[in-house]
Amino acid sequence: MNIVVCVKYVPDATADRTFDPADRTVDRVNVPGVLSELDEHAIEAALQLAESGDAEVTALTVGPAGASDAIKKALQMGVDKGVHVTDDAIHGSDAPATSLVLAKALTKLDETSPVDLVLCGMASTDGGMSVVPAMLAERLGRPQVTFAGSLELSDDRGTLTIRRDGEAATETVEATLPAVVSVTDQANEPRYPSFKGIMAAKKKPVETWSLADLGVAASEVGLAVAWSTVESYAQRPPRQKGTVVTDDGDGGRQLVAFLAEQKFV
Amino acid sequence: MTSRRPLDPLDLLDISALLTDEERAIQQAVRQFLRDKAEPHLARWFEEAAFPSALVPAFGDLGLLGMHLTGYGCAGTNAVSYGLACLELEAADSALRSFVSVQGSLAMYALWRYGSPEQKERWLPAMAAGSAVGCFGLTEPDHGSDPAGMRTTARRNASGWVLNGTKLWITNGGIADVAVVWARTDDGISGFCVPRDTPGFTTRDLHGKLSLRASVTSELIFSDCQLPLDAQLPEAKGLRAPLSCLNEARFGIVWGALGAARTCFESALRYARERPQFGKPIGAFQLTQEKLVEMALELNKGLLLALHLGRLKDNDALRPEQVSFGKLNNVRAALAIARSARTILGANGISLEYPVLRHANNLESVLTYEGTSEIHTLVLGEALTGLSAYR
Numbered sequence: 001m002n003i004v005v006c007v008k009y010v011p012d013a014t015a016d017r018t019f020d021p022a023d024r025t026v027d028r029v030n031v032p033g034v035l036s037e038l039d040e041h042a043i044e045a046a047l048q049l050a051e052s053g054d055a056e057v058t059a060l061t062v063g064p065a066g067a068s069d070a071i072k073k074a075l076q077m078g079v080d081k082g083v084h085v086t087d088d089a090i091h092g093s094d095a096p097a098t099s100l101v102l103a104k105a106l107t108k109l110d111e112t113s114p115v116d117l118v119l120c121g122m123a124s125t126d127g128g129m130s131v132v133p134a135m136l137a138e139r140l141g142r143p144q145v146t147f148a149g150s151l152e153l154s155d156d157r158g159t160l161t162i163r164r165d166g167e168a169a170t171e172t173v174e175a176t177l178p179a180v181v182s183v184t185d186q187a188n189e190p191r192y193p194s195f196k197g198i199m200a201a202k203k204k205p206v207e208t209w210s211l212a213d214l215g216v217a218a219s220e221v222g223l224a225v226a227w228s229t230v231e232s233y234a235q236r237p238p239r240q241k242g243t244v245v246t247d248d249g250d251g252g253r254q255l256v257a258f259l260a261e262q263k264f265v
Numbered sequence: 266m267t268s269r270r271p272l273d274p275l276d277l278l279d280i281s282a283l284l285t286d287e288e289r290a291i292q293q294a295v296r297q298f299l300r301d302k303a304e305p306h307l308a309r310w311f312e313e314a315a316f317p318s319a320l321v322p323a324f325g326d327l328g329l330l331g332m333h334l335t336g337y338g339c340a341g342t343n344a345v346s347y348g349l350a351c352l353e354l355e356a357a358d359s360a361l362r363s364f365v366s367v368q369g370s371l372a373m374y375a376l377w378r379y380g381s382p383e384q385k386e387r388w389l390p391a392m393a394a395g396s397a398v399g400c401f402g403l404t405e406p407d408h409g410s411d412p413a414g415m416r417t418t419a420r421r422n423a424s425g426w427v428l429n430g431t432k433l434w435i436t437n438g439g440i441a442d443v444a445v446v447w448a449r450t451d452d453g454i455s456g457f458c459v460p461r462d463t464p465g466f467t468t469r470d471l472h473g474k475l476s477l478r479a480s481v482t483s484e485l486i487f488s489d490c491q492l493p494l495d496a497q498l499p500e501a502k503g504l505r506a507p508l509s510c511l512n513e514a515r516f517g518i519v520w521g522a523l524g525a526a527r528t529c530f531e532s533a534l535r536y537a538r539e540r541p542q543f544g545k546p547i548g549a550f551q552l553t554q555e556k557l558v559e560m561a562l563e564l565n566k567g568l569l570l571a572l573h574l575g576r577l578k579d580n581d582a583l584r585p586e587q588v589s590f591g592k593l594n595n596v597r598a599a600l601a602i603a604r605s606a607r608t609i610l611g612a613n614g615i616s617l618e619y620p621v622l623r624h625a626n627n628l629e630s631v632l633t634y635e636g637t638s639e640i641h642t643l644v645l646g647e648a649l650t651g652l653s654a655y656r
Binding site for chain 2 (some may be wrong): 193
């Protein structure tokens with residue numbers, strides 16, 4: 001079985017994240033980056049499926065040079081090999097363009113060894129759109145199964161059953177493989193890279209591909225053809241001091257009024 | 266164009282740039298693991314004097330146990346990585362680092378270096394995985410710095426060895442599945458591998474400690490404890506064997522103590538920037554700044570020293586006297602940093618809500634165990650003069 005996990009290199013949420021003032025894209029160079037935490041759940045799901053049977057897991061990323069760190073972390077966690085698509089022309093790409101590059105890379109991987117399952121995180125921790133898995137499934141013409149809270153393969157490994165916890169109901173969704181699945185942060189607890197994993201990662205193969213390797217024209221991707229762009233941005237104002245409610249008999253009412261105003265109740 | 270990196274108050278000298286990617290990744294993995302699994306509970310473990318046994322298998326999964334040993338399921342990292350792991354463990358609590366030191370550098374190292382193939386196969390994989398815990402019995406009630414005077418004896422009889430005596434201040438004693446015990450025989454000091462359930466072997470945990478409260482510290486009691494002939498560690502000849510194990514553990518302390526110091530420094534720095542008095546943060550006062558700078562100087566110098574010793578160890582060029590240098594300097598510096606941090610935090614400094622007095626108290630043990638600061642001073646005195654002041 002062949003599983004590919006799409007992962008993203010994102011600015012570290014614990015650092016001071018910012019935009020590049022020149023073109024108002026997310027600054028991915030001067031802010032320390034990490035493998036998106038949400039993608040770790042997709043990696044964990046892939047590793048668990050691989051451990052329950054014979055499977056090879058590949059981590060695929062599209063991003064600048066530094067994005068190889070995301071691949072490295074995936075390899076340290078136990079993924080078998082990595083593919084890094086990088087090209088200056090990709091800079092500023094939106095979700096449709098990103099899904100195009102990912103789809104072409106997956107098609108190329110599929111040519112050497114058929115890809116049975118594509119796993120993604122539920123969202124990136126920077127863009128937070130959650131749409132790339134659906135776009136990817138559409139481009140590949142494969143079933144899309146999003147927001148999986150649990151994953152189970154059939155014995156013959158021909159179908160996948162997932163649980164999707166919605167606000168109103170919990171759905172059980174079944175899809176035939178090959179399929180594209182996004183995995184939520186409720187699906188599992190990602191493992192820490194073990195020391196053996198860290199040491200073994202150095203010897204695992206990573207391929208680097210350009211747009212030309214995928215047959216994608218530079219004009220199809222990047223900021224210039226993005227369907228949406230950031231017009232302006234501003235620093236979030238510092239947190240305001242909280243309101244202290246003194247209970248003079250109507251504390252409960254004030255509390256309820258506050259919650260209602262904030263639309264919590 | 267400048268290649269200078271922005272100044273990081275927590276790494277003023279950019280020492281992390283001296284590490285390899287792999288070393289940084291290992292450090293990061295330990296730090297992240299402890300942040301998630303240990304940090305929220307540290308104060309409670311200390312207050313309740315509870316060792317978090319549930320963490321032990323997770324330590325094993327990560328590769329922390331016997332990490333610098335090779336084979337038998339051990340990770341086989343270099344010495345610098347081991348040092349960095351000790352630093353992160355002790356940045357959480359000295360009790361966690363003590364557990365890992367005793368398991369990996371004392372018990373596992375003794376078996377790995379001096380044990381028979383059967384002893385290694387029986388214990389090392391389980392100890393690396395964290396499914397078995399080890400302890401190391403050298404110190405006795407009346408023999409600490411001078412282990413050569415030990416009273417515990419191992420006598421031959423028809424079925425093997427009979428162990429009699431008492432070991433004290435034994436970390437992990439009460440939770441150990443196997444004890445590596447040093448005893449006097451007719452042929453000098455020998456090591457023995459003693460499984461928990463051996464008749465005549467009991468343990469008693471020590472209570473009322475004001476330091477290393479989250480660590481299990483015990484007395485090992487051997488009363489006509491009958492061991493088979495093959496319980497002896499075949500390759501351990503004389504006192505040099507246990508001392509070589511202590512040297513391994515001491516190397517971890519050279520790094521670990523700085524972890525405790527780093528946490529205290531971070532805590533004091535944050536507090537100094539946020540705590541207003543007389544209308545400004547106390548970090549704006551010259552006296553506080555001097556304290557912070559002194560802490561940063563000692564912390565960074567200590568790290569450079571630890572890294573230097575680590576590189577020597579990885580080149581197989583590290584001498585025991587140099588480890589004494591590191592332990593003496595870094596534990597002393599760490600204790601001074603912890604105490605100074607306590608003064609910056611004022612009354613809050615004595616509370617378990619902040620980590621500083623917990624670390625300061627823990628470091629009192631670290632100053633004494635694995636060779637007291639006095640003995641390390643005399644080791645270095647002898648190295649300088651060629652004259653022994655204590656033998």
